[in-house]
Amino acid sequence: MDHVKEVLGKPTSKTAAFFAHLAEFITKFSGTTLAFCVALGLVLLWALTGPIFHYSETWQLVINTSTTIITFLMVFLIQRAQNKDSLVLHLKLNELLAVTKGASNRLINAQDFSENEINLLHEYFCLLAEKAKKENDLGKTHTVEEAEENHQEKVEARHTRHQGTPHHS
Structure with missing residues (x-):
């Protein structure tokens, strides 16, 4: 300061x-x-x-x-x-x-970042937007890390549910 x-x-x-x-x-x-x-x-x-x-x-x-x-x-x-x-x-x-x-x-x-760093961040936030779309809750905000954790939890929950249901052959 x-x-x-x-x-x-x-x-x-x-x-x-x-x-x-x-x-x-x-x-x-x-x-x-x-x-x-x-x-x-x-x-x-x-x-x-x-x-x-x-x-x-x-x-x-x-x-x-x-x-x-x-x-x-x-x-x-x-x-x-x-x-x-x-x-x-x-x-x-x-x-x-x-x-x-x-x-x-x-x-x-961020204005001091290189063009490559800015493009990388753009891709990062595109990923965040995609993860937010998958959650179907446009009002919810979070970081990419939180989105990845939420997404992983959902995948695991779906996997657990599918393992618990009997398969019809």
Whole structure:
């Protein structure tokens, strides 16, 4: 826990904090109606100036260059926002896993697993889903280990019942 406090308590440089706040502001603003209206207004203004500049190559180059630069920068802002949202979602899920009795702690930080590990876990949970289907009780939850134990008990119980009944020949 001291490590967490140490990381959370680390001061960031003023430059990094400034750019973080600027990126946050632009990300939030770019998703607003006002931002769309400003962009639309700029495109309309550009279109209206076409006759003034005789639809020259320079006139076309202005909009092409502007939109390319804005798009290029927005890709990084969108990725930054998605990374942050994803991390926050993982933290919330990790908190739920950590405090839920019976939940498997091996899934905490699953986002850091390799693709092979993720595929293995996917197969693991597919097995759990199959075992749950066999129990015909969709409301019951358990781990794969519990499902395997329950399944084995049922198989043994069926086997015992079948051994106790006379066979007709």
